[in-house]
Amino acid sequence: MKILFVCLGNICRSPIAEGIAKDIIKQNSLNIHIDSAGTSSWHIGEMPCSNSIRVANLNGVDISHFRARQVTKNDLKEFDFIVGLDKSNIEDLRSIGCENPLLLGDFGFDGNDVPDPYFFDGFDGFDKVYNMIKICTDNLIKHIISKY
Ligand code: 4NP
Numbered sequence: 092m093k094i095l096f097v098c099l100g101n102i103c104r105s106p107i108a109e110g111i112a113k114d115i116i117k118q119n120s121l122n123i124h125i126d127s128a129g130t131s132s133w134h135i136g137e138m139p140c141s142n143s144i145r146v147a148n149l150n151g152v153d154i155s156h157f158r159a160r161q162v163t164k165n166d167l168k169e170f171d172f173i174v175g176l177d178k179s180n181i182e183d184l185r186s187i188g189c190e191n192p193l194l195l196g197d198f199g200f201d202g203n204d205v206p207d208p209y210f211f212d213g214f215d216g217f218d219k220v221y222n223m224i225k226i227c228t229d230n231l232i233k234h235i236i237s238k239y
Contacts, residue, residue: 092239093124094231095170096195097180101129101159103209104176106139107221108195110147110154111228121236126170128162130183135159140209142217150221164188172235176224177204196223198230 096108105127112125129135137159138144147154167173167189174193175181184192196203205223208216 092122092235093170094172094174094235095162095166096127096174096176097130097162097184098176099129099131099180099207100134100209101127102134102137102140103143103207104205104220104224105129106154106157107143107147108176108224108228109157110152111225112232114152115229115232127157128160128166130162130180132161135161142208142214145214146217146221162187174231177207195227195231198227198234200227
């Protein structure tokens with residue numbers, strides 16, 4: 092089983108989702124491969140943004156070793172679940188041929204977007220986004236386990 096989390100830059104939101112999901116997988120000894128990617132090429136090779144590293148750290152999750160990459164056509168074949176953080180990510184995924192992208196916010200936040208905290212709100216925005224991603228990622232993994 093393979094799950095890929097996708098946002099725009101792969102430096103703020105999807106690395107948080109990757110870190111949280113990997114933590115859940117480890118704590119529950121699950122055999123699920125987790126990765127994340129961005130729809131854009133803008134930040135390839137970069138580490139997660141400092142506020143994402145900080146908020147993850149404050150919650151006991153180390154994401155500092157992750158490096159941004161862009162989603163590929165091969166990912167669409169390889170991953171069983173591709174999960175967008177907002178609706179524009181879903182549109183971008185569909186435009187490159189992803190047939191059934193999931194929206195993270197459908198797993199506990201009424202289908203809302205996980206907002207991009209990169210441009211606003213300072214650190215508080217990252218705290219809100221972290222909690223939203225945590226709730227939805229917990230639910231997503233429970234959902235996937237219950238189905239398979
Ligand atoms: P992310 O946030 O999609 O959560 O990684 C962003 C980071 C950078 C940019 C956009 C979104 N940017 O335009 O550089």
